[in-house]
Amino acid sequence: MPMDESSVSMDCAAFEKISHQLYRPDPAETSLAEAAMAHAESCSRCAALLTEVEWLEYSLLDLARHDANSRVSPRVESALVQEFRRQKTAVARRQLRWRLAALGVAAAFILFVGLSFYLHVWRLPPSSFAPLPSDAGAAHSQPAPAASQVQSSNLAVAAAPVTEPQSTADNSSDTEDAAFVPLPYADESATDDGGAIVRVRLSRPELASFGIPVDDFSGDEQIQADLLVGVDGTPEAIRLVSQLGPGE
Protein backbone atom coordinates (compact mmCIF):
# COMPACT_ATOMS: atom_id res chain seq x y z
CA MET A 1 0.00 0.00 0.00
CA PRO A 2 1.62 3.30 -1.02
CA MET A 3 2.06 5.67 1.86
CA ASP A 4 3.12 9.23 2.23
CA GLU A 5 6.32 9.45 4.28
CA SER A 6 4.84 12.06 6.53
CA SER A 7 1.94 9.76 7.40
CA VAL A 8 4.16 6.74 8.29
CA SER A 9 4.72 6.24 11.96
CA MET A 10 7.65 3.95 12.62
CA ASP A 11 8.47 2.36 15.97
CA CYS A 12 10.68 -0.58 16.91
CA ALA A 13 7.89 -3.15 16.51
CA ALA A 14 7.03 -1.86 13.04
CA PHE A 15 10.71 -1.75 12.15
CA GLU A 16 11.18 -5.36 13.17
CA LYS A 17 8.19 -6.32 11.10
CA ILE A 18 9.57 -4.95 7.87
CA SER A 19 13.28 -5.33 8.56
CA HIS A 20 13.64 -8.37 6.29
CA GLN A 21 11.95 -6.66 3.40
CA LEU A 22 14.32 -3.70 3.32
CA TYR A 23 16.62 -5.50 0.91
CA ARG A 24 13.83 -6.73 -1.31
CA PRO A 25 12.00 -3.44 -1.75
CA ASP A 26 8.44 -3.40 -2.94
CA PRO A 27 7.84 -0.22 -4.99
CA ALA A 28 4.59 0.27 -3.09
CA GLU A 29 6.45 0.38 0.21
CA THR A 30 9.26 2.78 -0.64
CA SER A 31 8.14 5.42 1.84
CA LEU A 32 7.79 2.75 4.53
CA ALA A 33 11.36 1.60 3.88
CA GLU A 34 12.62 5.17 4.03
CA ALA A 35 10.84 5.70 7.33
CA ALA A 36 12.40 2.50 8.67
CA MET A 37 15.88 3.65 7.68
CA ALA A 38 15.27 6.99 9.33
CA HIS A 39 14.10 5.22 12.49
CA ALA A 40 17.22 3.01 12.54
CA GLU A 41 19.41 6.10 12.60
CA SER A 42 17.76 7.28 15.77
CA CYS A 43 17.35 3.87 17.52
CA SER A 44 20.42 1.85 18.51
CA ARG A 45 18.45 -1.38 18.96
CA CYS A 46 16.96 -1.17 15.49
CA ALA A 47 20.33 -0.12 14.08
CA ALA A 48 21.83 -3.34 15.48
CA LEU A 49 19.00 -5.33 13.95
CA LEU A 50 19.57 -3.60 10.64
CA THR A 51 23.25 -4.57 10.80
CA GLU A 52 22.30 -8.20 11.43
CA VAL A 53 19.85 -8.16 8.55
CA GLU A 54 22.53 -6.64 6.33
CA TRP A 55 24.98 -9.29 7.40
CA LEU A 56 22.44 -12.02 6.69
CA GLU A 57 21.72 -10.56 3.28
CA TYR A 58 25.39 -10.57 2.32
CA SER A 59 25.94 -14.02 3.78
CA LEU A 60 23.08 -15.43 1.74
CA LEU A 61 24.43 -13.72 -1.36
CA ASP A 62 27.84 -15.16 -0.60
CA LEU A 63 26.40 -18.63 -0.19
CA ALA A 64 24.44 -18.32 -3.43
CA ARG A 65 27.57 -17.17 -5.24
CA HIS A 66 29.62 -19.96 -3.70
CA ASP A 67 27.14 -22.61 -4.81
CA ALA A 68 26.43 -21.09 -8.20
CA ASN A 69 28.73 -23.54 -9.95
CA SER A 70 27.44 -26.66 -8.27
CA ARG A 71 26.95 -29.32 -10.91
CA VAL A 72 25.71 -32.85 -10.97
CA SER A 73 28.21 -35.49 -12.01
CA PRO A 74 28.30 -36.25 -15.75
CA ARG A 75 27.05 -39.79 -15.20
CA VAL A 76 23.60 -38.36 -14.39
CA GLU A 77 23.45 -36.65 -17.76
CA SER A 78 24.52 -39.80 -19.59
CA ALA A 79 21.97 -41.87 -17.64
CA LEU A 80 19.26 -39.36 -18.56
CA VAL A 81 20.27 -39.36 -22.22
CA GLN A 82 20.16 -43.16 -22.21
CA GLU A 83 16.70 -43.03 -20.67
CA PHE A 84 15.63 -40.43 -23.23
CA ARG A 85 16.73 -42.70 -26.09
CA ARG A 86 15.07 -45.72 -24.51
CA GLN A 87 11.86 -43.78 -24.03
CA LYS A 88 12.00 -42.48 -27.60
CA THR A 89 12.33 -46.03 -28.93
CA ALA A 90 9.52 -47.22 -26.67
CA VAL A 91 7.28 -44.38 -27.83
CA ALA A 92 8.06 -45.14 -31.48
CA ARG A 93 7.29 -48.82 -30.87
CA ARG A 94 4.07 -47.93 -29.07
CA GLN A 95 3.04 -45.63 -31.92
CA LEU A 96 3.76 -48.38 -34.45
CA ARG A 97 1.64 -50.79 -32.41
CA TRP A 98 -1.19 -48.25 -32.30
CA ARG A 99 -0.94 -47.67 -36.03
CA LEU A 100 -1.07 -51.39 -36.73
CA ALA A 101 -4.04 -51.76 -34.43
CA ALA A 102 -5.76 -48.82 -36.12
CA LEU A 103 -4.99 -50.34 -39.52
CA GLY A 104 -6.48 -53.65 -38.37
CA VAL A 105 -9.61 -51.94 -37.10
CA ALA A 106 -9.94 -50.00 -40.35
CA ALA A 107 -9.50 -53.18 -42.39
CA ALA A 108 -12.10 -54.98 -40.30
CA PHE A 109 -14.48 -52.06 -40.72
CA ILE A 110 -14.00 -51.97 -44.48
CA LEU A 111 -14.54 -55.74 -44.63
CA PHE A 112 -17.68 -55.40 -42.55
CA VAL A 113 -19.04 -52.58 -44.70
CA GLY A 114 -18.18 -54.47 -47.88
CA LEU A 115 -19.80 -57.63 -46.61
CA SER A 116 -22.90 -55.76 -45.48
CA PHE A 117 -23.16 -54.07 -48.84
CA TYR A 118 -22.72 -57.37 -50.66
CA LEU A 119 -25.35 -59.09 -48.54
CA HIS A 120 -27.70 -56.14 -48.89
CA VAL A 121 -27.39 -56.16 -52.67
CA TRP A 122 -27.78 -59.96 -52.76
CA ARG A 123 -31.03 -59.74 -50.87
CA LEU A 124 -32.50 -56.99 -53.03
CA PRO A 125 -35.44 -57.99 -55.18
CA PRO A 126 -34.14 -59.46 -58.44
CA SER A 127 -36.01 -56.72 -60.26
CA SER A 128 -33.19 -54.35 -59.42
CA PHE A 129 -30.47 -56.19 -61.22
CA ALA A 130 -31.49 -59.19 -63.35
CA PRO A 131 -32.77 -58.53 -66.85
CA LEU A 132 -34.62 -61.32 -68.60
CA PRO A 133 -32.33 -62.99 -71.12
CA SER A 134 -33.74 -62.99 -74.58
CA ASP A 135 -32.87 -66.54 -75.51
CA ALA A 136 -34.03 -69.67 -73.78
CA GLY A 137 -30.47 -71.03 -73.41
CA ALA A 138 -29.52 -68.18 -71.13
CA ALA A 139 -32.65 -68.76 -69.16
CA HIS A 140 -31.59 -72.34 -68.46
CA SER A 141 -28.24 -71.28 -67.05
CA GLN A 142 -29.35 -68.39 -64.78
CA PRO A 143 -31.57 -69.44 -61.91
CA ALA A 144 -33.21 -66.61 -59.98
CA PRO A 145 -33.14 -66.82 -56.19
CA ALA A 146 -36.52 -65.12 -55.91
CA ALA A 147 -38.13 -67.98 -57.69
CA SER A 148 -36.87 -70.54 -55.31
CA GLN A 149 -40.26 -70.96 -53.77
CA VAL A 150 -41.77 -72.24 -57.02
CA GLN A 151 -42.65 -75.85 -56.40
CA SER A 152 -41.19 -77.49 -59.43
CA SER A 153 -38.36 -79.96 -59.58
CA ASN A 154 -37.71 -79.66 -63.25
CA LEU A 155 -37.84 -75.92 -63.63
CA ALA A 156 -35.46 -73.86 -65.63
CA VAL A 157 -36.06 -70.30 -64.62
CA ALA A 158 -35.08 -66.79 -65.52
CA ALA A 159 -36.06 -63.65 -63.69
CA ALA A 160 -36.83 -60.25 -65.08
CA PRO A 161 -38.12 -57.06 -63.49
CA VAL A 162 -41.78 -56.49 -63.85
CA THR A 163 -41.34 -52.76 -63.94
CA GLU A 164 -38.70 -52.77 -66.64
CA PRO A 165 -39.79 -53.69 -70.11
CA GLN A 166 -37.83 -56.53 -71.69
CA SER A 167 -35.49 -55.28 -74.33
CA THR A 168 -36.76 -57.79 -76.87
CA ALA A 169 -40.39 -57.23 -76.09
CA ASP A 170 -40.60 -53.47 -76.15
CA ASN A 171 -43.07 -53.49 -78.99
CA SER A 172 -45.37 -56.13 -77.56
CA SER A 173 -45.76 -55.15 -73.93
CA ASP A 174 -49.51 -54.86 -74.32
CA THR A 175 -49.66 -58.36 -75.77
CA GLU A 176 -47.60 -59.74 -72.89
CA ASP A 177 -49.73 -58.08 -70.24
CA ALA A 178 -52.74 -59.48 -71.87
CA ALA A 179 -51.24 -62.94 -72.09
CA PHE A 180 -50.74 -63.37 -68.30
CA VAL A 181 -53.53 -65.24 -66.64
CA PRO A 182 -53.90 -64.50 -62.94
CA LEU A 183 -53.63 -67.57 -60.76
CA PRO A 184 -56.65 -68.40 -58.62
CA TYR A 185 -55.03 -67.38 -55.34
CA ALA A 186 -53.22 -64.37 -56.84
CA ASP A 187 -52.89 -61.20 -54.82
CA GLU A 188 -52.57 -58.31 -57.26
CA SER A 189 -50.89 -56.05 -54.75
CA ALA A 190 -48.03 -58.56 -54.38
CA THR A 191 -46.47 -57.40 -57.65
CA ASP A 192 -47.01 -53.70 -57.04
CA ASP A 193 -43.72 -53.33 -55.14
CA GLY A 194 -41.75 -55.30 -57.68
CA GLY A 195 -41.49 -58.87 -58.73
CA ALA A 196 -40.10 -60.97 -61.48
CA ILE A 197 -41.01 -62.94 -64.52
CA VAL A 198 -39.66 -66.43 -64.23
CA ARG A 199 -39.45 -68.66 -67.26
CA VAL A 200 -40.08 -72.29 -66.40
CA ARG A 201 -40.70 -75.64 -68.08
CA LEU A 202 -43.73 -77.39 -66.72
CA SER A 203 -45.36 -80.72 -67.34
CA ARG A 204 -49.03 -80.79 -68.23
CA PRO A 205 -50.20 -81.82 -64.76
CA GLU A 206 -48.18 -78.98 -63.28
CA LEU A 207 -49.82 -76.58 -65.74
CA ALA A 208 -53.20 -77.92 -64.69
CA SER A 209 -52.29 -77.26 -61.05
CA PHE A 210 -51.85 -73.59 -61.96
CA GLY A 211 -55.40 -73.56 -63.37
CA ILE A 212 -54.51 -73.83 -67.09
CA PRO A 213 -57.02 -76.00 -68.90
CA VAL A 214 -55.25 -79.15 -70.14
CA ASP A 215 -56.81 -81.78 -72.40
CA ASP A 216 -54.34 -84.61 -72.29
CA PHE A 217 -52.38 -85.53 -69.13
CA SER A 218 -50.58 -88.49 -70.63
CA GLY A 219 -47.70 -86.85 -72.55
CA ASP A 220 -44.21 -86.20 -71.10
CA GLU A 221 -43.92 -82.98 -73.02
CA GLN A 222 -42.48 -79.99 -71.19
CA ILE A 223 -44.22 -76.71 -71.89
CA GLN A 224 -42.42 -73.40 -71.51
CA ALA A 225 -44.28 -70.78 -69.52
CA ASP A 226 -43.60 -67.44 -67.79
CA LEU A 227 -44.60 -67.07 -64.15
CA LEU A 228 -45.17 -63.62 -62.72
CA VAL A 229 -43.71 -63.98 -59.25
CA GLY A 230 -44.42 -61.54 -56.44
CA VAL A 231 -41.80 -60.10 -54.07
CA ASP A 232 -42.58 -62.86 -51.63
CA GLY A 233 -41.71 -65.46 -54.25
CA THR A 234 -45.30 -66.61 -54.81
CA PRO A 235 -46.39 -67.05 -58.44
CA GLU A 236 -49.17 -64.60 -59.17
CA ALA A 237 -49.88 -65.09 -62.89
CA ILE A 238 -48.88 -67.33 -65.76
CA ARG A 239 -48.63 -67.20 -69.52
CA LEU A 240 -47.60 -69.79 -72.03
CA VAL A 241 -44.55 -68.90 -74.05
CA SER A 242 -45.98 -70.61 -77.10
CA GLN A 243 -48.76 -67.99 -77.11
CA LEU A 244 -46.24 -65.17 -77.48
CA GLY A 245 -45.18 -63.90 -80.82
CA PRO A 246 -41.70 -64.70 -82.24
CA GLY A 247 -38.85 -62.98 -80.53
CA GLU A 248 -40.72 -62.37 -77.26
Place this chain on the structure above:
Amino acid sequence: MDLTDDGLLRLMIAGDEDAFTLLYRRRHPAIFRFALHMCGNAAVAEDVTQEVFMTLIRDAKRFDPARGTLSAFLFGVARNHLRKRWEQDRHSAPLLIEEDDLGTKSLAASSNGNGNGHGPFNDSHDLFASLEAIGRVRQAIATLPENYREAVILCELEEMSYEEAAEALSCPIGTVRSRLHRGRALLLEKLREPRPVRRAVVGE
Protein backbone atom coordinates in the same frame (compact mmCIF):
# COMPACT_ATOMS: atom_id res chain seq x y z
CA MET B 1 14.79 -22.79 -33.46
CA ASP B 2 12.78 -21.79 -30.39
CA LEU B 3 15.24 -21.87 -27.50
CA THR B 4 12.84 -20.92 -24.73
CA ASP B 5 12.10 -23.60 -22.17
CA ASP B 6 8.69 -24.22 -23.69
CA GLY B 7 10.15 -24.42 -27.18
CA LEU B 8 12.83 -26.85 -26.07
CA LEU B 9 10.26 -28.93 -24.26
CA ARG B 10 8.13 -29.15 -27.41
CA LEU B 11 11.16 -30.28 -29.40
CA MET B 12 12.02 -32.74 -26.67
CA ILE B 13 8.55 -34.24 -26.74
CA ALA B 14 8.95 -34.59 -30.49
CA GLY B 15 12.06 -36.68 -29.82
CA ASP B 16 14.85 -34.12 -30.18
CA GLU B 17 17.69 -35.32 -27.98
CA ASP B 18 19.70 -32.12 -28.35
CA ALA B 19 16.75 -30.11 -27.08
CA PHE B 20 16.55 -32.32 -24.01
CA THR B 21 20.28 -32.02 -23.36
CA LEU B 22 20.12 -28.26 -23.67
CA LEU B 23 17.13 -28.06 -21.36
CA TYR B 24 18.82 -30.33 -18.82
CA ARG B 25 22.04 -28.33 -18.86
CA ARG B 26 20.11 -25.11 -18.46
CA ARG B 27 17.86 -26.19 -15.61
CA HIS B 28 19.65 -28.87 -13.63
CA PRO B 29 22.05 -26.70 -11.60
CA ALA B 30 19.22 -24.84 -9.87
CA ILE B 31 17.32 -28.06 -9.20
CA PHE B 32 20.45 -29.69 -7.83
CA ARG B 33 21.24 -26.73 -5.57
CA PHE B 34 17.66 -26.63 -4.33
CA ALA B 35 17.72 -30.35 -3.54
CA LEU B 36 21.14 -30.04 -1.93
CA HIS B 37 20.08 -27.18 0.32
CA MET B 38 16.87 -28.97 1.16
CA CYS B 39 18.39 -32.33 2.08
CA GLY B 40 22.02 -31.48 2.79
CA ASN B 41 23.26 -34.60 1.04
CA ALA B 42 24.92 -34.39 -2.36
CA ALA B 43 24.21 -38.00 -3.31
CA VAL B 44 20.52 -37.64 -2.49
CA ALA B 45 20.40 -34.27 -4.27
CA GLU B 46 21.93 -35.88 -7.33
CA ASP B 47 19.40 -38.72 -7.24
CA VAL B 48 16.56 -36.24 -6.86
CA THR B 49 17.85 -34.18 -9.78
CA GLN B 50 18.01 -37.33 -11.89
CA GLU B 51 14.48 -38.30 -10.84
CA VAL B 52 13.16 -34.85 -11.70
CA PHE B 53 14.44 -35.09 -15.25
CA MET B 54 13.38 -38.73 -15.54
CA THR B 55 9.89 -37.52 -14.73
CA LEU B 56 10.22 -34.87 -17.41
CA ILE B 57 11.30 -37.50 -19.96
CA ARG B 58 8.56 -39.96 -19.08
CA ASP B 59 5.72 -37.58 -18.44
CA ALA B 60 6.52 -34.26 -20.05
CA LYS B 61 2.87 -33.72 -20.93
CA ARG B 62 2.10 -33.26 -17.24
CA PHE B 63 3.58 -29.79 -17.56
CA ASP B 64 0.91 -27.22 -18.35
CA PRO B 65 2.37 -23.88 -19.50
CA ALA B 66 -0.87 -22.18 -18.47
CA ARG B 67 -0.15 -23.01 -14.83
CA GLY B 68 3.37 -21.62 -14.63
CA THR B 69 6.89 -21.82 -15.93
CA LEU B 70 8.79 -25.01 -16.63
CA SER B 71 11.28 -24.01 -13.95
CA ALA B 72 8.52 -23.78 -11.34
CA PHE B 73 7.19 -27.15 -12.50
CA LEU B 74 10.63 -28.75 -12.08
CA PHE B 75 11.01 -27.31 -8.58
CA GLY B 76 7.57 -28.69 -7.73
CA VAL B 77 8.59 -32.15 -8.96
CA ALA B 78 11.83 -31.88 -6.97
CA ARG B 79 9.87 -31.06 -3.79
CA ASN B 80 7.67 -34.09 -4.32
CA HIS B 81 10.66 -36.38 -4.81
CA LEU B 82 12.36 -34.98 -1.73
CA ARG B 83 9.25 -35.59 0.34
CA LYS B 84 9.02 -39.14 -0.97
CA ARG B 85 12.64 -39.65 0.02
CA TRP B 86 11.99 -38.39 3.51
CA GLU B 87 8.94 -40.57 3.78
CA GLN B 88 10.93 -43.62 2.69
CA ASP B 89 13.87 -42.96 4.93
CA ARG B 90 13.24 -40.68 7.83
CA HIS B 91 16.84 -41.13 8.89
CA SER B 92 17.97 -39.02 5.98
CA ALA B 93 15.89 -36.05 7.07
CA PRO B 94 18.01 -32.94 6.78
CA LEU B 95 19.81 -31.83 9.85
CA LEU B 96 23.54 -31.87 9.70
CA ILE B 97 25.39 -31.15 6.52
CA GLU B 98 28.49 -33.13 5.78
CA GLU B 99 31.39 -31.03 4.66
CA ASP B 100 32.33 -33.43 1.87
CA ASP B 101 28.86 -33.14 0.39
CA LEU B 102 29.02 -29.40 0.16
CA GLY B 103 32.61 -29.07 -0.82
CA THR B 104 33.31 -26.48 1.83
CA LYS B 105 34.48 -26.64 5.34
CA SER B 106 31.80 -26.33 7.89
CA LEU B 107 32.09 -23.85 10.66
CA ALA B 108 33.01 -26.46 13.20
CA ALA B 109 35.65 -28.03 11.02
CA SER B 110 37.42 -24.79 10.38
CA SER B 111 36.97 -23.15 13.75
CA ASN B 112 39.09 -23.73 16.77
CA GLY B 113 35.97 -24.91 18.48
CA ASN B 114 36.02 -22.54 21.40
CA GLY B 115 32.27 -22.09 21.13
CA ASN B 116 32.35 -19.15 23.46
CA GLY B 117 29.87 -17.06 21.62
CA HIS B 118 32.21 -15.06 19.44
CA GLY B 119 29.14 -13.71 17.65
CA PRO B 120 28.86 -13.58 13.93
CA PHE B 121 28.34 -9.86 13.92
CA ASN B 122 31.33 -8.76 15.96
CA ASP B 123 33.79 -8.88 13.13
CA SER B 124 31.70 -8.62 10.03
CA HIS B 125 34.59 -8.14 7.62
CA ASP B 126 36.01 -11.56 8.43
CA LEU B 127 32.61 -13.18 8.36
CA PHE B 128 31.58 -11.85 4.98
CA ALA B 129 34.59 -13.29 3.34
CA SER B 130 35.03 -16.55 5.14
CA LEU B 131 33.92 -20.02 4.30
CA GLU B 132 33.21 -20.37 7.96
CA ALA B 133 30.35 -17.93 7.67
CA ILE B 134 29.04 -19.70 4.58
CA GLY B 135 29.14 -22.99 6.45
CA ARG B 136 27.23 -21.53 9.37
CA VAL B 137 24.56 -20.02 7.18
CA ARG B 138 24.23 -23.25 5.23
CA GLN B 139 23.88 -25.21 8.43
CA ALA B 140 21.31 -22.77 9.75
CA ILE B 141 19.27 -23.00 6.54
CA ALA B 142 19.37 -26.80 6.69
CA THR B 143 17.79 -26.75 10.14
CA LEU B 144 14.91 -24.44 9.25
CA PRO B 145 11.44 -25.96 9.10
CA GLU B 146 10.72 -27.22 5.58
CA ASN B 147 8.27 -24.48 4.56
CA TYR B 148 10.57 -21.66 5.60
CA ARG B 149 13.60 -23.41 4.16
CA GLU B 150 11.95 -23.70 0.75
CA ALA B 151 11.08 -20.01 0.74
CA VAL B 152 14.58 -18.94 1.81
CA ILE B 153 16.28 -21.20 -0.74
CA LEU B 154 14.12 -20.13 -3.65
CA CYS B 155 13.94 -16.42 -2.90
CA GLU B 156 17.37 -15.80 -1.41
CA LEU B 157 19.66 -18.41 -2.90
CA GLU B 158 17.97 -18.95 -6.27
CA GLU B 159 16.96 -15.28 -6.42
CA MET B 160 13.45 -16.04 -7.56
CA SER B 161 10.76 -13.39 -7.46
CA TYR B 162 7.85 -13.87 -5.06
CA GLU B 163 5.68 -14.81 -8.06
CA GLU B 164 8.07 -17.49 -9.30
CA ALA B 165 8.52 -18.90 -5.83
CA ALA B 166 4.75 -18.95 -5.34
CA GLU B 167 4.39 -20.97 -8.56
CA ALA B 168 7.10 -23.39 -7.51
CA LEU B 169 5.64 -23.83 -4.02
CA SER B 170 2.02 -23.86 -5.22
CA CYS B 171 0.96 -21.23 -2.74
CA PRO B 172 -0.11 -17.56 -2.77
CA ILE B 173 2.48 -14.79 -3.02
CA GLY B 174 1.51 -13.49 0.41
CA THR B 175 2.33 -16.88 1.90
CA VAL B 176 5.77 -16.83 0.27
CA ARG B 177 6.43 -13.36 1.68
CA SER B 178 5.43 -14.32 5.19
CA ARG B 179 7.38 -17.59 5.06
CA LEU B 180 10.44 -15.76 3.82
CA HIS B 181 10.16 -13.15 6.55
CA ARG B 182 9.74 -15.80 9.20
CA GLY B 183 12.51 -17.93 7.71
CA ARG B 184 14.96 -15.05 7.74
CA ALA B 185 14.04 -14.16 11.31
CA LEU B 186 14.63 -17.77 12.34
CA LEU B 187 17.95 -17.76 10.51
CA LEU B 188 19.09 -14.73 12.47
CA GLU B 189 18.07 -16.38 15.71
CA LYS B 190 20.04 -19.50 14.83
CA LEU B 191 23.08 -17.48 13.83
CA ARG B 192 22.99 -15.56 17.09
CA GLU B 193 23.34 -18.82 18.99
CA PRO B 194 26.85 -19.78 20.15
CA ARG B 195 28.78 -21.85 17.65
CA PRO B 196 28.37 -25.58 18.13
CA VAL B 197 31.30 -27.60 19.31
CA ARG B 198 31.91 -30.70 17.21
CA ARG B 199 34.46 -32.57 19.19
CA ALA B 200 34.64 -35.31 16.58
CA VAL B 201 36.30 -32.98 14.16
CA VAL B 202 38.30 -30.85 16.54
CA GLY B 203 41.96 -31.49 16.04
CA GLU B 204 41.60 -32.78 12.48
